[in-house]
Amino acid sequence: MHLSPLHCIIILLLISWPFSSVLICTSVSVLVPGMRLTPSKTLTSDQGSFALGFFCPSNSTQNMYVGIWFDDIPVHTVVWVANHDNPITDASSAMLGMANNSKLVLSESNGHHILWMANTVTGSNSSVKLLNNGNLVVLSSDGATLWQSFDNPSDTVLAGMPMRTTHDTHPPWRIVSWKGPEDPSKGRFSGGNDLNTPLQFFVWDGSVPYWRGAVWTGYISSNMGLQTVSSLMYLTVYKGTAGESYATFGLSDGSSRILYKIDYSGKTVLLRWNTSLTDWTPLTPWPVYRCNFYGYCGPYGYCDNTEAIPACKCLDGFDPSNKTEWVTGIFSQGCRWKEALECGGGDGFLTLPAMKVPDKFLRLWNKSFDDCTVECSRNCSCLAYAYANLSTNNIDGDTTRCLMWTGVLIDVEKVGGIGNENLYLRLAGLSSKGRKSIILKVIPAISASLLLVLLLACLVWFRKFKGKHGKKGSPNRLIVGDLSITDGLGEETCEVPFVSFEEIVSATNNFSVSNLLGQGGFGKVYKGLLHGDKEVAVKRLSRGSGQGAIEFRNEVVVIAKLQHRNLVRLVFYSVQGDEKLLIYEYLPNKSLDAFLFDSEKKLMLNWTTRFNIIKGVARGLV
Known part of the structure; x- marks a missing residue:
């Protein structure tokens, strides 16, 4: 029997007659043994947010399904389907209800043809309820959950739905796409956590990886384009009673509705209900570009999403x-x-x-x-x-x-x-x-003129130094803030602002790994945002680096005295106990080697540019 959308409507009207003149569909809040849900009725949550009932896809020519949808928004949005691959073909005899063994069963032909059954233990006096978060549950007589739709998802994840991230005692948790935009049959694509680790999410095309999410770094909340600035999406990670791990996402009070789904094309998308547009607004669809597909750029290649067109x-x-x-x-x-x-x-x-x-x-x-x-x-x-x-x-x-x-x-x-x-x-x-090996390879390529420039620069500096300071060896003290050292360079005071260790901790998000720029023999360098708007590079000297107070003072003294447009500038320093920190200006373009030894960036440096760099190096030395 082939059912068009018009046939579905007619059947619903006929089944609900003679009550159709007053109300086409009636709704109930709970199903108990002996009650049946037919195409003329729905099961609704207490607050009216969700409904469970029979529906026909808009372009279906033959099939009817039982599903859950939002009942308080004008766009019909199905979030769960019971009988994906066993559609109803005889709507006049279709019914959903509790069998004698208290199992939830969908059938047609007056119960002789079972299309779907909730996999629960046999019990008595069980009931079925649709919760306000969209979860359909089968409850025992004492209120224990015997089965829930959240454990058997379709293509959609709702706020509060537990996503099982480990698979020790239960089969892998998966969401499965529809076969087409109006075909609820199970499609090609499925999504869930990696079978080997709870740290990353995959989408598979059959059994082949199609797209992979970023490995979890520990984030627990995000403002992902929600309706208001105060809206927040947060992640909760916990262990269930069977020892397996779960993750759920929740929304702060006042946030608009959010759902996460995998569509028939394999794309995953976070959707927000936009009240002003009365429609769903996609927030983060993935994959977007071809190079976002799993392994698209091959071994040791990467997709650069920072480009206008990722490549x-x-x-x-x-x-x-x-x-x-x-x-x-x-x-x-x-x-x-x-x-x-x-x-x-x-x-x-x-x-x-x-x-x-x-x-x-x-x-x-x-x-x-x-x-x-x-x-x-x-x-x-x-x-x-x-x-x-x-x-x-x-x-x-x-x-x-x-x-x-x-x-x-x-x-x-x-x-x-x-x-x-x-x-x-x-x-x-x-x-x-x-x-050292790189230097040995580069030296033969350096022109004699550059060496001559460097030697002349050193000579000029030596003469200027000797003329200014007179006889060498006369010990004088140089004071930098509250740091002092005898260096023989003359009696001078060079002020470098001091900043508290607490301010640096705040600026670097407690020296977060995500702020780490690099590391060397004497410590690590972090990016920081000081005083709210000043980008800085914080060099945190390692306690085991061997650099003590003398080396620290030397670096402050030397860098503080050298102020030149071609030299990185020291802007602050900080000392607290064993903590010694040097705060430099932040250079977003990194250092020169990032251009010289990059196969693409080095093409930006023609000979004129390189010669100007050489002259700049010489001026910096002077």
């Missing part, structure tokens, strides 16, 4: 494996090393900020950031690492998140917003020994 690029230290294919838009072969790793020779780590880190990682447990760095450094197979504090141990009892990659780096993106973090990439020539 595939090679990670720093890599070139396209097949340049001919790369320029034609074929990226499957990815990228290859420019220079082979040396392991214990000149290898070091380059900080890549604001990244969605790769898939296929190894997690090390209960490690600090320094421990994580050491573990990767001493493992010759470790190609990269990343670190985060998860802010909760409810998933697995460990708030640290040290990730290492020992295989191919795949599915990497440069991103913004939630989920971005630093990826520390192992490259040849970045350690102190490696830098």
